[in-house]
Amino acid sequence: MNFQDILYSVEDRVALLKLNRPKALNAMTLSLMEELGQAFDQAATDPAVKVIVLTGEGRGFSTGADLAATAAKPPLDVQGRLDLGYALDRYYNPLILKMRSLPKPVIAAVNGVAAGAGANLALMADLTIAARSSYFLQAFVNIGLIPDAGGTWILPRALGQQRAMGLALLGERLPAEQARDWGLIWEVMDDEQLLPGVLTLARRLADGPAIAIERIKRAVHAAAGNDLAKQLDLESDLQRECGRSLDFQEGAMAFVQKRKPNFKGR
Structure with a gap:
């Protein structure tokens, strides 16, 4: 696809x-x-792809929604009023849900600025890794909006209410290292090592047990909406599926034989 x-x-x-x-x-x-x-769909259905890496070309990951494009062609409701919710319902929200439900792990490599919906897109990845000089910015309040693209969902779950509220209300930069220290992202790498380091990590995941990785992703993402009993039931169901895989047989045998497993994703 072009x-x-x-x-x-x-x-x-x-x-x-x-x-x-x-x-x-x-x-x-x-x-x-x-x-x-469409790119997520293509990667998800390609048997040659085991891991997806998302980053930005050039000096930044993303500054969020293009306000100039919105001003040039504003979304309007049937009464001719500005309707920013239309863009969320039609484009942003389905993309975020698709990204979270992909069976393959998604790693965001954040270079430079990640602001607004761009920040929340990066935070919706399964693993988010940032360049040391990069930062995250919930810029919405600065232009009279609320965090979208899942921002009001992910921030309090990852940070707690006070830190989430502070980021949303004050619209201040959160440096990459502070985001890591707060537990919002997985790791920080030196700028010049960001993409090589992320690709090395991605290849490590590609060598892993694809069946278990997909179910780990499903279980961890489901936990936010489940009570303990429901999550325990889900763990039982997913573990049953993993236990019937050839990957589990290979992993157990490799453990006994004290060798590196050769997972095939079956």
Whole structure:
């Protein structure tokens, strides 16, 4: 598939998706969001892809919604009033839900600024790794909006109510190292090592047991909406499936034989 606003490549079982509007610091248009959803679909159905890496081309990950594009062609409701909820319902929200439900792990490599919906897109990845000089910004309040693209969902769950509220109400930068120390992201890497380091991690996951990895992702994401009893039931169901896989047989045998397992995803 040919994309205009996404760079898409596959190498060594890793699909690399780059937001490709570098002159606009990868500000997100509706067409970019649509293409990103298509790129996720392509990676999800490609048997040669085991892991998906999302990053930004150029100096930044994404500054969020392209306000210039919105001003030039504002979304309107049937009465002719500005309707920002339309863009969320039609483009942003389905993309976030798709990203969270992909059977393959998604790693966000955050280079430079990740602001607004761009920040929350990065935080919705299964693992978020940031360059040391990068930062996250819930910029919405600065223009009279609320955090969207799942921001009001992920922030209090990851940080607690006070830190989430502070980020949303004050609209201040959160440096990458502080985001890591707060538990919002997984790791920080030196700028020049970000993409090589993330790709090394992605290949490590690609070598892992794909069946178990998909079910780990499903179980961890489900936990936020489950009580303990429901989560225990889910663990039982998913563990039953993992236990019937050839990957489990291989992993157990490799453990007994004190060798590295050779998982095949079956």
